[in-house]
Amino acid sequence: MSISLTLNSEMQPATASGEQAVSAVTKLQDLLAEQAEATDREGRFARESVEALADAGVFAAAAPADLGGLGVERLHDLTVLTSRIARADASVAVAFYMHTALAWYFARVVRFAADGEPGYLPRAQWLEAIGARRMLLCSAVAERGADYWNLATTATASYNGWVVNGRKILASLSPSATHFYCRLKAVRGGGDHLASALIPATTPGLHVEDDWQGLGLRGSGSGSVLFDECVVPDDALLVRGPWGKRDPGMLEGRAVSGMGLNGVYLGLAEAARDHALRALTARGAGRDRTSAASVKYAVAEMETALTAARGTLTTALQDFDAHLMLNKPQVITDDMSRAMMKECQLVSAVVERAATQVVDHAMRLTGGASYQARHPLARAHRDVRAAAFMPPYSPPEDAVDFVADTTLGLPGGRDGAG
Known part of the structure; x- marks a missing residue:
């Protein structure tokens, strides 16, 4: 008896760039599946799988083609790409998407020339780094018992930029991340504000903690990140709005x-x-x-x-x-x-x-x-x-x-x- 494992109704990428990205993942399916068993059993971060996908350009899927990426613009295609990774390893798919959601947003901002507004962050430079395989992003937003609009992590204005202190949890991809995209409270003379900042992993006082012990998704590297007197420059932080308000x-x-x-x-x-x-x-x-x-x-x-x-x-x-x-x-x-x-x-x-x-x-x-x-x-x-x-x-x-x-x-x- 034979049963077909292919469904004509399965989601497919809608663009050539999406097809290219999915093809790159397909070639790595066996490696991803093999590593998934090992990393889950050992309870460790799926570093080998992440590196293989990064080398193949998959983590640069959302970066524009002229900056070295694959130029995937549609959320549909990025979702299909995520599902293909998840077929082999859901842990890696989560880590991938947490990075890609940010990269895709940066690309959208640049595509619509929205970077020229006050508080400009150098997203085009970030996309170039992603396309050149020099940047892996960790979304460091979640905090224990805190909503997105009422966070405990602070960035205090100082003479040389901002001083960041706090702890983030569920920071997927953190063991391999080169940069951490954070949401925090900016504290300065004019009052408190909700803000975002991009902080390099090499910043003194930034510590990635190997404390992820999830029931599942064990290879996602979703541990804690500690910011202890981390100094970031003015151009790495964007004030987003008033503090403590659901927007x-x-x-x-x-x-x-x-x-x-x-x-x-x-x-x-x-x-x-x-x-x-x-x-x-x-x-x-x-x-x-x-x-x-x-x-x-x-x-x-x-x-x-x-x-x-x-x-x-x-x-x-x-x-x-x-x-x-x-x-x-x-x-x-x-x-x-x-x-x-x-x-x-x-x-x-x-x-x-x-x-x-x-x-x-x-x-x-x-x-x-x-x-x-x-x-x-x-x-x-x-x-x-x-x-x-x-x-x-x-x-x-x-x-x-x-x-x-x-x-x-x-x-x-x-x-x-x-």
Whole structure:
């Protein structure tokens, strides 16, 4: 008996640059899968996989072609690319996307010539460094028990720039990062402000801590980063707005980041489905088992869940790209920003539920072997649980509040609160 593992409905890149990036990942699939087993078992950062993807130019996917990158502009294509990496290693896919979401945003700002505004950061220079394989970005934003608009990390104005102090958590890719893109509180004589800064890994006082002990995504390098009296120059920090205020205008960027991250869990689920189908055709499976009603039900449920996830995500990415390809960042209304965040939250919920369902069915179809710690489905079972915690609004009750309040026009939805 033979079962095809190729679906005509799977998401495909929409542009030649996207195809080029996906092709580069395809050539590394075996290496990524081999390393995924080792890094998960040993609980260490997937450095070899990251370096292989970086050498192949995949981490430069969003940088413009004239700066040495692959010139991928569509969020759809970057999401497909992320899903292809996740088929081999969801940990590496998370680390990749955290870097790429920033690189893609920088490229969009430069493409729309939005860098000439006050507080200009040298994003074109950063893109050139990314294209030349000299920059890997870590998004160092999250803090324990803090919202994005009320962070404890501070940048205090001084005679030679800014002095940064604080601790960030869940900093994926941090062991290989050359630069850390941080959100923090800028403190100066005129008051406190929300700010962003790009801080080189070589800055004295910056310490990457090897303390990531996640249940899953063990190779993502999502540990803590400590900033202890780190001095950064004036041109490395951008004041974004008033301190301690939920700004709906910032929802656009957070929605974009959250939407593309769904590619991790779609790719993970597709790989789980493929493992299950291979198990059904393995030695001893036979026609009797594959003709059983319970098996057919599980296979049909996996296909239904994947179709729902792909269709929902594809439609949302088309919606997002229709706006993102035509407008420079942060020019839309607050209502549109909320609508984008609402769509991101709903799509993330659909993909999370579908991916979890697929992994559970895949394990049942594969049998007890999938419960062994080293089995790819055991890893998928742990990795997919992270999906609930990764949308911009989490824990789940915050997402529910935001979606409901936005739909009903209640205060939480109007001010961007979750």
